[in-house]
Amino acid sequence: MSEAKPVGGKVFTGPFLFFLIITLIGIYFLSKRFIFGIGAVTNMNDGFPWGIWITYDVVVGTAFACGGYSMALLVYAFNNGEYHPLVRPALLASMFGYTLAGVSVFIDIGRYWQIYNVFLPWYTNFNSVLLEVALCIAVYIGVLWIEFSPTFLEAKSGTKSKVNKLMIFFIALGILLPTMHQSSLGSLMILAGNKLSPLWWTPMLPLTFLISAITMGYTVVIFESTISSLGFKRPFETNILTKLSLVIPILLVIFLVIRFGDILMRGQLGLAFNGDLQGNMFLLENILHILPLVILASATNRKSAKMLFLSACFLMLGGLLFRFNTYLIGFNPGEGFHYFPAIGEQFITYTIISAEILLYMIFVKKLPVLSGHGQAKV
Amino acid sequence: MKIKRRDFLKGAAGCGVLAAVGQPTFAKAEIKERLPGALGFLYDSTLCIGCQACMVGCKKANDMPVESSDLLPIWENPRDLSAKTLNIIKKYENGTGTNKDQETDGFAYVKRQCMHCADPGCVSACPVSAMRKNPDTGVVTYNKDACIGCRYCQVACPFNIPKFEWDSAFPQIVKCQLCSHLLVKGEIPGCCSLCPTGATVFGPTNELLAEAKRRQQMDPGKYYDFPVSSLDSGKIFSREAASYVPQIYGENEVGGTQVIMLAGIPFSKLGLPELPEKSYAATAENIQHTLYKGMIVPIIALAGLFYFVNRSQNDKD
Numbered sequence: 001m002s003e004a005k006p007v008g009g010k011v012f013t014g015p016f017l018f019f020l021i022i023t024l025i026g027i028y029f030l031s032k033r034f035i036f037g038i039g040a041v042t043n044m045n046d047g048f049p050w051g052i053w054i055t056y057d058v059v060v061g062t063a064f065a066c067g068g069y070s071m072a073l074l075v076y077a078f079n080n081g082e083y084h085p086l087v088r089p090a091l092l093a094s095m096f097g098y099t100l101a102g103v104s105v106f107i108d109i110g111r112y113w114q115i116y117n118v119f120l121p122w123y124t125n126f127n128s129v130l131l132e133v134a135l136c137i138a139v140y141i142g143v144l145w146i147e148f149s150p151t152f153l154e155a156k157s158g159t160k161s162k163v164n165k166l167m168i169f170f171i172a173l174g175i176l177l178p179t180m181h182q183s184s185l186g187s188l189m190i191l192a193g194n195k196l197s198p199l200w201w202t203p204m205l206p207l208t209f210l211i212s213a214i215t216m217g218y219t220v221v222i223f224e225s226t227i228s229s230l231g232f233k234r235p236f237e238t239n240i241l242t243k244l245s246l247v248i249p250i251l252l253v254i255f256l257v258i259r260f261g262d263i264l265m266r267g268q269l270g271l272a273f274n275g276d277l278q279g280n281m282f283l284l285e286n287i288l289h290i291l292p293l294v295i296l297a298s299a300t301n302r303k304s305a306k307m308l309f310l311s312a313c314f315l316m317l318g319g320l321l322f323r324f325n326t327y328l329i330g331f332n333p334g335e336g337f338h339y340f341p342a343i344g345e346q347f348i349t350y351t352i353i354s355a356e357i358l359l360y361m362i363f364v365k366k367l368p369v370l371s372g373h374g375q376a377k378v
Numbered sequence: 379m380k381i382k383r384r385d386f387l388k389g390a391a392g393c394g395v396l397a398a399v400g401q402p403t404f405a406k407a408e409i410k411e412r413l414p415g416a417l418g419f420l421y422d423s424t425l426c427i428g429c430q431a432c433m434v435g436c437k438k439a440n441d442m443p444v445e446s447s448d449l450l451p452i453w454e455n456p457r458d459l460s461a462k463t464l465n466i467i468k469k470y471e472n473g474t475g476t477n478k479d480q481e482t483d484g485f486a487y488v489k490r491q492c493m494h495c496a497d498p499g500c501v502s503a504c505p506v507s508a509m510r511k512n513p514d515t516g517v518v519t520y521n522k523d524a525c526i527g528c529r530y531c532q533v534a535c536p537f538n539i540p541k542f543e544w545d546s547a548f549p550q551i552v553k554c555q556l557c558s559h560l561l562v563k564g565e566i567p568g569c570c571s572l573c574p575t576g577a578t579v580f581g582p583t584n585e586l587l588a589e590a591k592r593r594q595q596m597d598p599g600k601y602y603d604f605p606v607s608s609l610d611s612g613k614i615f616s617r618e619a620a621s622y623v624p625q626i627y628g629e630n631e632v633g634g635t636q637v638i639m640l641a642g643i644p645f646s647k648l649g650l651p652e653l654p655e656k657s658y659a660a661t662a663e664n665i666q667h668t669l670y671k672g673m674i675v676p677i678i679a680l681a682g683l684f685y686f687v688n689r690s691q692n693d694k695d
Contacts, residue, residue, distance in 0.1 A: 037547050046544075049542060050529065076683075076690045077687065109527045111527035118526065124505070125504055128502065130530045165688075172683035179679070187665055188533075190665065203661060206669070334651065
């Protein structure tokens with residue numbers, strides 16, 4: 001097993017203060033939202049009822065938080081124990097990503113004081129894709145904290161905890177739940193129907209969203225490992241990342257074949273070359289998927305920490321754009337409705353991101369998360 | 379012991395393809411038909427004189443405040459539906475705007491409110507059943523005690539009907555509920571009772587459809603009797619029939635709606651979306667129910683995952 005250790009060091013550093021200030025500004029806008037209503041801080045409207053809080057904080061946020069899911073899939077379901085050192089940091093990022101997505105939902109929904117209604121059997125609507133997403137994410141947040149709990153125990157007792165049968169159940173659940181809700185996050189937009197551009201509206205949405213989410217998971221692991229190595233001045237984990245990165249081009253090929261096959265079959269590819277915002281964003285989205293595919297197809301590039309990081313950046317932007325396109329840019333309710341996020345609205349999103357980074361910084365410094373050596377033994 | 383990754387991938391890919399291919403075959407059986415007791419109204423744009431009495435009737439019946447989008451209280455106020463306006467008359471204008479119900483150099487009115495779909499997107503979307511379709515009348519109602527304010531109903535409505543109280547700390551969704559509170563008392567919706575010309579006439583949807591078809595058979599220019607307020611009110615308004623476009627809007631759109639419309643100019647000109655016959659709700663629910671099969675698939679998957687995870691742990695020990 002990995003010998004994970006706390007990184008140690010001071011908590012109050014320059015970057016820490018920067019993110020703290022953003023968080024404080026966000027808290028000001030948050031109080032405004034709760035006192036005067038959502039309209040007081042956002043540009044959301046009856047045509048665009050979902051803005052960046054749902055699109056970024058929840059849909060993109062949980063996709064970026066798929067590291068724990070993707071690594072669990074690889075390590076446990078495919079029995080590749082060698083990647084074990086990458087599991088804990090990935091789980092930590094997932095735990096914060098999902099927890100803060102949950103917090104974002106609470107901020108976003110208008111009647112938050114009735115949020116528990118989703119758990120009341122006499123209110124639940126089993127035809128609702130959103131019910132499935134809500135319950136699944138709620139349970140998964142709990143599962144992530146349980147999966148991560150051995151780290152707290154180790155920090156306290158100083159000994160390594162053993163994986164018992166109950167934990168195996170939670171690990172299995174931790175693979176099943178994201179498979180369900182990450183695909184359902186795609187299904188959600190099927191109901192948008194005529195309001196969503198045919199470049200994104202397709203009954204294939206659940207499949208493409210799922211494949212994209214798994215891909216995001218591995219991508220984020222590479223991204224996060226590189227940033228941690230740079231930020232905490234630790235050796236790069238290039239060897240293990242090289243092996244891991246082979247999965248990405250395979251997934252990308254599957255993703256792109258389904259994506260383009262579907263659009264061609266529906267005869268809608270022409271829309272991509274209209275020269276309008278939607279067409280251009282479609283092209284950009286796919287360039288950001290094809291570039292990393294080309295880079296990572298080469299074995300030499302997969303051995304370069306720089307190239308790995310570069311393709312991870314492209315792909316994260318690509319996955320982000322795929323989701324923004326499906327939820328906002330490709331969405332046109334007609335009747336002259338427009339949407340661009342207001343400053344306060346943006347700051348609340350920045351706060352969510354900052355809070356995530358702050359918590360990650362505290363946790364890796366105080367808890368045994370990152371493996372002791374660059375190349376930890378399995 | 380290692381499982382063969384190739385086999386696992388094959389299996390996983392196979393499942394995905396099956397799920398994707400399986401959808402269309404399930405799609406047909408699930409389409410929800412209009413209820414036999416469905417209630418609604420017929421809006422005939424050619425009979426509408428734009429007097430906005432229906433808007434006054436709606437405001438009164440639902441205790442809604444007067445709303446002005448601009449400083450001056452001119453005809454075009456308010457501009458559109460909102461959390462304060464459940465029903466609105468809008469105007470199409472072209473060129474000189476002189477001839478009624480004519481696409482070029484003409485004008486036409488359109489009434490907008492909830493269409494009370496046979497298979498409503500908002501009802502399918504709502505995680506907490508705050509949007510409900512009355513099992514007898516098919517009227518789509520809203521329950522604020524269930525609502526969590528997620529606004530998925532707004533995303534899901536092809537007509538952009540549900541509105542949200544953006545400027546309230548304790549907001550609600552607001553939409554036309556076909557004056558359900560009056561229907562239970564044996565009365566008719568506020569907009570229908572005040573319409574002087576029979577442009578908005580209340581009744582059971584199947585009878586309204588028959589009435590709409592009767593009107594489309596009329597000879598333009600000849601005098602006919604048109605029922606006022608409701609089909610069975612006995613009140614009649616007599617006038618020349620206009621020439622209608624052949625479409626009855628709402629007959630087939632997204633699986634049919636309970637409110638239906640007739641017009642003299644194409645509905646797309648009146649701002650109504652072109653929609654497929656199959657509801658998006660049916661598409662979404664089919665995919666979801668095909669993939670999950672009443673939670674049986676996830677439970678089997680969980681058992682399988684438990685087996686694999688357990689084995690990977692045993693390998694290590």
